[in-house]
Amino acid sequence: MSLLDRPSQTLSSGGMTLRQAWGVAGLLAAAVLTWLVFAVWPEWLNAILISKKAFVSAILNGITLAGLYFLVASGFTLIFGLMRNVNLAHGSLYLLGAYIGYEVTNRTGYWLLGVAAGFAVLAIVGVVMQVFVFRRLEGDDLRQTLVSIGISIVAADLMLAVWAGGTYQITTPEWLDGALTLPVITAVRSNGVSVFLTYPLYRVVVLAAAIVIGVGLWLMLHKTRVGMMIRAGVDDRAMLQASGVNVHAVFAIVFAVGAGLAGFAGVVGGSALSVAPGEDVRYLLASLVVVIVGGMGSITGAAIGALLIGLAEQIGLVYFPTYGIVLTFVIMVVTLAIRPQGIMGKAR
Amino acid sequence: MRMHRRTLLALAVFTGLTAPSMALAADDTIKIGLLATFEGPFTVLGEDGERGAMTAVAEMNGTVAGKKIEIVKGSSDASPDSAVRAARKLVEQDGVKVLVGPLSGDEGIAVKDYAKTQPNVTFINGTSAAQDTTLRNPAENFFRFSTDGAQWMAGLGTYAFKDKGYKKVATVAEDYSFPYTQVFGFMAEFCKAGGHVPSKSWVPIGNKDFSSVIAAIPEGVDAIYVALGGADAVNFLTQYQQSGGTAPLIGGSITVDQTVLTSKGKLKEVLKGTPSAGPTADTNDAPAWKAFVEAYKKQPGAFPSPSLFAHGYYVDMKATLLGLDKVGGDVSDGGKKLREALSSLSFDTPTGKVSLDKNRNAIADIFLTEVTEGSDGNLLNKLVKVVPQVNQTLGIPEDEFMKLGAVNRDNPSCP
Numbered sequence: 020m021s022l023l024d025r026p027s028q029t030l031s032s033g034g035m036t037l038r039q040a041w042g043v044a045g046l047l048a049a050a051v052l053t054w055l056v057f058a059v060w061p062e063w064l065n066a067i068l069i070s071k072k073a074f075v076s077a078i079l080n081g082i083t084l085a086g087l088y089f090l091v092a093s094g095f096t097l098i099f100g101l102m103r104n105v106n107l108a109h110g111s112l113y114l115l116g117a118y119i120g121y122e123v124t125n126r127t128g129y130w131l132l133g134v135a136a137g138f139a140v141l142a143i144v145g146v147v148m149q150v151f152v153f154r155r156l157e158g159d160d161l162r163q164t165l166v167s168i169g170i171s172i173v174a175a176d177l178m179l180a181v182w183a184g185g186t187y188q189i190t191t192p193e194w195l196d197g198a199l200t201l202p203v204i205t206a207v208r209s210n211g212v213s214v215f216l217t218y219p220l221y222r223v224v225v226l227a228a229a230i231v232i233g234v235g236l237w238l239m240l241h242k243t244r245v246g247m248m249i250r251a252g253v254d255d256r257a258m259l260q261a262s263g264v265n266v267h268a269v270f271a272i273v274f275a276v277g278a279g280l281a282g283f284a285g286v287v288g289g290s291a292l293s294v295a296p297g298e299d300v301r302y303l304l305a306s307l308v309v310v311i312v313g314g315m316g317s318i319t320g321a322a323i324g325a326l327l328i329g330l331a332e333q334i335g336l337v338y339f340p341t342y343g344i345v346l347t348f349v350i351m352v353v354t355l356a357i358r359p360q361g362i363m364g365k366a367r
Numbered sequence: 368m369r370m371h372r373r374t375l376l377a378l379a380v381f382t383g384l385t386a387p388s389m390a391l392a393a394d395d396t397i398k399i400g401l402l403a404t405f406e407g408p409f410t411v412l413g414e415d416g417e418r419g420a421m422t423a424v425a426e427m428n429g430t431v432a433g434k435k436i437e438i439v440k441g442s443s444d445a446s447p448d449s450a451v452r453a454a455r456k457l458v459e460q461d462g463v464k465v466l467v468g469p470l471s472g473d474e475g476i477a478v479k480d481y482a483k484t485q486p487n488v489t490f491i492n493g494t495s496a497a498q499d500t501t502l503r504n505p506a507e508n509f510f511r512f513s514t515d516g517a518q519w520m521a522g523l524g525t526y527a528f529k530d531k532g533y534k535k536v537a538t539v540a541e542d543y544s545f546p547y548t549q550v551f552g553f554m555a556e557f558c559k560a561g562g563h564v565p566s567k568s569w570v571p572i573g574n575k576d577f578s579s580v581i582a583a584i585p586e587g588v589d590a591i592y593v594a595l596g597g598a599d600a601v602n603f604l605t606q607y608q609q610s611g612g613t614a615p616l617i618g619g620s621i622t623v624d625q626t627v628l629t630s631k632g633k634l635k636e637v638l639k640g641t642p643s644a645g646p647t648a649d650t651n652d653a654p655a656w657k658a659f660v661e662a663y664k665k666q667p668g669a670f671p672s673p674s675l676f677a678h679g680y681y682v683d684m685k686a687t688l689l690g691l692d693k694v695g696g697d698v699s700d701g702g703k704k705l706r707e708a709l710s711s712l713s714f715d716t717p718t719g720k721v722s723l724d725k726n727r728n729a730i731a732d733i734f735l736t737e738v739t740e741g742s743d744g745n746l747l748n749k750l751v752k753v754v755p756q757v758n759q760t761l762g763i764p765e766d767e768f769m770k771l772g773a774v775n776r777d778n779p780s781c782p
Contacts, residue, residue: 069583076582084576183668184410186598186630188605198611206586214586219578219609292575293605295598297407301575337579340569341542341776 059204069337072205075216077337078330083222085322085329086229087291090284092306092313092321093236094277100253100316101273103160104153107167109281110303111174116141116282117289117298118182121189130192130290137286138279145278146271153274154267171299179296189290195221225291232280236318249273253316308347312354314364323362396435397696399687400457402468402478403493403680407444408573408598409471411626412676416470416493418666419677423684426662431688432696439463445470445572447477454478458488464698465489465691465705467684470676471596472497472516472545482506487701489709491687494679496620497544498551498774501728502759508702510709510727512686513679514646515759516545517552517774519620521733522754523644524556527617531642533589535563536617539580539603540594542569544774549594549619551774555761558781564592565782570599577603581610594619600627601634608637620645623738625674628746638746641738647678647718648734648750659717671745682716682729689714720756730758 056078060071068074095109116137124133152170156163198217206214240246248269251259260266285294288302305328313324328347335343354361401420404413417440429436439461441453450469457463466488469478475495482490483506490509492500496516501509527533536557540546546569554564565588568580581603584591591614595603600622607616616637621627623643627634649672651657659681663673673681686709691698693708713722719732732755736748760768772778 073583077579080576080579184414186601217611293598293602296410333579337583
């Protein structure tokens with residue numbers, strides 16, 4: 020039994036239950052954060068945290084990066100939750116999606132078409148992988164995992180052969196360019212003019228897309244028949260099959276959605292950052308960490324995990340760049356130590 | 368049993384095929400190891416380094432002292448341990464006696480340390496440009512005919528302060544020895560001229576998301592000095608443009624290199640007019656440079672103009688081949704004669720005369736440049752000024768220079 024599952028009565032003697040204590044702590048944290056974001060900072064705070072602009076930007080960047088990580092990790096966690104298949108080729112799906120998005124955007128001139136192509140092509144690739152590779156190895160989890168490593172290595176070299184080692188930037192359309200002025204005052208000039216925080220519009224769009232997709236996924240899982248089957252499959256695959264559901268069709272749908280989301284994230288992420296060899300491993304690692312922290316098979320968990328990791332990465336980058344990378348893994352280690360199944364994971 | 372027999376047959380055929388070629392190798396071919404980054408964030412850079420090295424080989428028609436040159440490639444991913452692993456493989460498995468490489472700073476220091484354990488192998492640098500590869504605790508058998516990152520900055524600090532009028536500059540650079548060296552080279556002059564550097568950001572190599580770093584740059588700096596390479600530079604510059612950044616940039620040598628200038632995207636507007644310095648200039652009018660560009664362009668996948676990696680690997684490979692030519696391709700004495708020949712070697716490169724100092728580090732011309740758009744729309748480094756024959760101590764007497772201390776994150780400092 021982990022620490023967080025301990026009955027709340029142990030702390031209730033002080034007149035407050037554990038749940039209430041958490042609630043008060045959460046409210047306090049929210050109040051402090053709101054103050055940090057909206058108030059004009061005194062000098063001593065600027066001295067500690069570099070500048071308000073740096074701090075608020077780091078928070079915003081952490082959240083948008085989390086949006087991107089969530090897009091990649093949600094597919095990963097769905098596939099794992101349902102099929103017990105750690106698809107280590109998931110990063111390659113991201114990178115392939117990004118390259119396809121680049122090609123389509125470049126040739127047609129329509130960015131949205133590139134995004135759609137990234138999703139559609141990768142969804143098909145996902146189904147093909149499921150039908151021709153993973154279905155043949157059904158029930159053999161270790162072999163599936165090993166095969167997925169093999170696929171990722173072959174895919175990385177094939178992509179290197181086609182697109183070479185260069186760095187590609189997917190061009191975003193005009194209407195996504197430029198910066199938004201947020202109602203957050205970062206500093207007051209000596210002549211009394213307030214300086215407002217500007218933030219790239221595109222990143223706000225990335226975050227919005229992640230939220231829409233997250234909510235969409237949640238609705239699909241909880242309000243539709245297919246979603247019901249998927250959830251049932253996560254809990255007990257054998258029982259689902261025994262009750263007459265075509266499990267293979269459900270697997271194919273999940274793989275299509277998961278791979279498609281990776282491809283979608285590839286195009287969206289490739290426009291915000293850039294596309295280059297090595298991105299596949301980076302995003303695979305990010306989604307692994309996100310899913311381990313958030314809990315295997317849980318969409319809400321993926322969202323929480325992505326938020327933690329995204330914020331940790333960006334805050335680490337600004338305040339202690341050399342050791343920033345450690346922060347991500349500290350979060351992972353702590354999670355594994357006190358709640359091995361992940362924050363939203365179910366103990367099996 | 369059948370499988371077993373078949374395996375034996377395959378083995379027999381395999382050894383039958385390779386054995387004669389191994390025997391031949393001893394007589395009329397000479398193996399040269401070529402170590403560069405063919406994977407990871409510096410892949411493009413490594414590939415261009417190889418083009419440079421192969422240009423030098425092609426110039427000799429693939430032979431040296433009557434022996435056929437056999438290039439054995441080793442790949443690293445810009446991390447020091449991968450470079451040492453690749454070097455070990457080349458030396459201990461492939462048996463090369465001469466090795467050209469590696470490409471980047473920390474790799475150079477690691478390979479130099481490895482060189483000390485292999486006194487019979489001759490190591491010639493690729494383009495790695497950390498100062499301490501040759502300045503402090505050098506290896507007797509490690510030669511650098513390409514210059515170091517601080518030398519590459521010669522003239523830039525003074526130019527930024529006097530001609531551009533920048534008084535306060537923030538720096539953004541990767542967190543390893545080569546960018547430390549570059550920032551050192553820039554600041555050595557810039558601070559001396561009276562400039563200030565209020566903030567230095569060091570980012571991990573391979574970082575993708577720079578927007579938080581950009582936000583942390585203090586407002587009110589006159590310019591930002593950027594020493595990032597390859598994909599890192601592209602990411603930084605794109606995000607700088609997206610965030611509506613207005614402060615002009617000053618480029619590290621590899622930030623405004625062809626490997627970055629040719630990348631696809633919206634970098635052009637941000638980069639135009641960026642001053643920089645380095646061992647090459649794209650619009651160099653010297654006939655030797657033009658001839659080199661033509662020879663380089665024959666390599667598959669070449670850029671419109673050779674990057675400094677192509678140039679560095681070319682110079683080092685060329686020096687290697689000239690040295691081998693002098694000793695008749697004979698390295699049977701553990702390379703002793705070859706190393707003597709290399710130590711006293713002085714030759715004309717496409718970018719002027721190169722010779723070595725007592726630490727086996729090059730003294731060469733450095734080019735002050737500015738990014739402009741060429742007639743065909745490609746970005747180019749326009750030559751502004753040549754700083755002749757820069758040595759490793761940047762013209763400062765050696766004992767005084769050593770007192771400045773080893774380069775690191777906090778040294779030098781002039782806030």
